[in-house]
Structure formats: structure tokens, C-alpha cells
Amino acid sequence: MHIHAEALLFDNDGTLVSSLASVDRCWTRWAGEYGITAEQFGRIELHGRPAVEIAADLLPAGIVPEAVARIETLEVEDVPNGGVELLPGTRAFLDALPADRWAVVTSATRRLAEARLDAVGILPKTLVCADDITRGKPDPEPYLLAARQLGVDPARCVVFEDAPAGLQAGRAAGMTTVALATTHQAHELDADLVVKDLSALSALVTATGVEISVRG
Structure with a gap:
């Protein structure tokens, strides 16, 4: 796929x-x-x-x-x-992406999100937190705000989530959804694609965007 x-x-x-x-x-x-x-x-x-x-x-x-x-x-x-650690595939997947083509969209406050991201060396150019919104996931507001900040049509965005509330938010925003079965069982996750974690995926940057593929 x-x-x-x-x-x-x-x-x-x-x-x-x-x-x-x-x-x-x-x-x-x-x-x-x-x-x-x-x-x-x-x-x-x-x-x-x-x-x-x-x-x-x-x-x-x-x-x-x-x-x-x-x-x-x-x-x-x-x-x-030891409150936070990288999940499999995270570093390699993010390293393959241009900084202006991705964002982190979290239900955590900015103070907490930055503490956790800094601990593992992830420095997103765009970060949407609980402080930035009036309605959290499963409302689409967080993901729609991220799309606006990146200047991209929501229909051309892909959401990566592990929780049903986040996937619901992505769908409500009109975005393609990819579920990672890291905290929930695969059958509990309603998404366009379900994989175990980011290590199952590869990203290829092209002139028109990013092609995401399931590793063989």
C-alpha cells in the first residue's frame, strides 16, 4: 500500500x-x-x-x-x-522527512510535550499542543490547526495515531489516517492503514510530497 x-x-x-x-x-x-x-x-x-x-x-x-x-x-x-523513550522506527522515519512537511499534534500541554520531546532529541518545527486549542481530540481542531500552520490542505495530510480518539479526530478533519498498534490492539483501531509501529513504514520524499509505503 x-x-x-x-x-x-x-x-x-x-x-x-x-x-x-x-x-x-x-x-x-x-x-x-x-x-x-x-x-x-x-x-x-x-x-x-x-x-x-x-x-x-x-x-x-x-x-x-x-x-x-x-x-x-x-x-x-x-x-x-526514564519517563519517555523512542518507539521503534521513530528516529529513522522522522529523519527522512523535510522539517517543514511534518508536525507533532499532542493532547499534552506545551510544557510537558517539549520536556518529553527534548528528552529524546525530537525537535519539530511545528508543534500543536493542548494550550493552542479550545477542543481536544476527538475533535478535529488540533489537526486542522496543524494543517493551517503548515499551509497544507487537510485532505492532503496523513495523521499517525495510536489512540481511537486521535484517529477519530483525523478522520473528522478529512485526513488519511494511519494507526500504530502500540497502545491498543489492531482490531480496536479504525484507520485507513494499521501497522505495528513506524518501523513498518518507509518514507520517500518526492517533488510533490512524501510517498509512504509499508515495508516488505
């Missing part, structure tokens, strides 16, 4: 990097600090959603801003503790 794109838009956590161990540590501690029971916590989907939305599902509105600031601090401080 070959996919042609003018711009490639990547989720970060679970797509480019793995932060699952850090997320588990930090959110478990956070839940304990705010008196959230294991039963309450277990019903919430953490992955691929902005922290403010998760906190709003669990806590009274009046303490949500404080609680969001707290989880951000916990996660940023955990980065040096």
Missing part, C-alpha cells in the same frame, strides 16, 4: 514515544492525592485526551485548574526518571 501526502501529522505519546510507565506512575499518584477511588479511575480513558478533560470527568469544576497544574508538574518532573 502506498499513501501520498503533502504533510504528515504525528501524535506524540504512543506514536513517536512511549510514556506509558510515566503516565501510570504520575496519574496513580495524582488520583491518590485527590481522593479518587480505583473504581472511578478505572472507568476513565487516559490515553489521547487532554488532562483538563480527564480532570473535569473526575473532580468538581472549582479544583480542576489546580489539579491540571499538579498532574502537569508530576509528569514533567518524571521525564528524567
